[in-house]
Amino acid sequence: MNRLGNQLREEIANLIMRHEVKDPRVNEFLTINRVEVVKDLSCAKVYVSSFLDDASVERGVKGLQSAAGFIQSTIAKKVSIYRFPKLTFVADFSMKEGYKMVQKLNALENESRQIEISQNEQDAREDQE
Secondary structure, eight states, X not given: OHHHHHHHHHHHHHHHHTTOOOOTXXXXXXXXXXXXXXXXXXXXXXXXXXXXXXXXXXXXXXXXXXXXXXXXXXXXXXXXXXXXXXXXXXXXXXXXXXXXXHHXXXXXXXXXXXXXXXXXXXXXXXXXX
C-alpha cells in the first residue's frame, strides 16, 4: 500500500507540474505530501500542502477534487492494478505548521544566545572592576 501510495503521489505531482490539470485553482505551488491507500483499494486520501496562504491551498484542493475523475482515469492508464482507488483530496497544513515551529525555536535559540552573550559581557565588566 505504501509503494502504491508513493507511486500515486508521484503521478499526481507530475500531472500538476506539467499543467495537465486544467482547473485554474490548481497551480504548480501545490505539493502532494502523501497518499494513504485503503487496503481494499476502494479509496485513497491525497494530502495536499503549500507554502501559499491557507485559502489558496483550500482553493487548490477544491480544484483537484473537481478534477479527480480526470486524474484517476489518466493515472489508471499508466498504473496496472486491478482496482483503481477513488481519490479524495485533503488540505494538509502540517508542513507549514512544522516550518513555523522551527522558526519559533530558532528565534528562541537566538534570543537565548543573545542573553548569554550579554550576561558574559556583564560578568567580564564586573570582573574588570
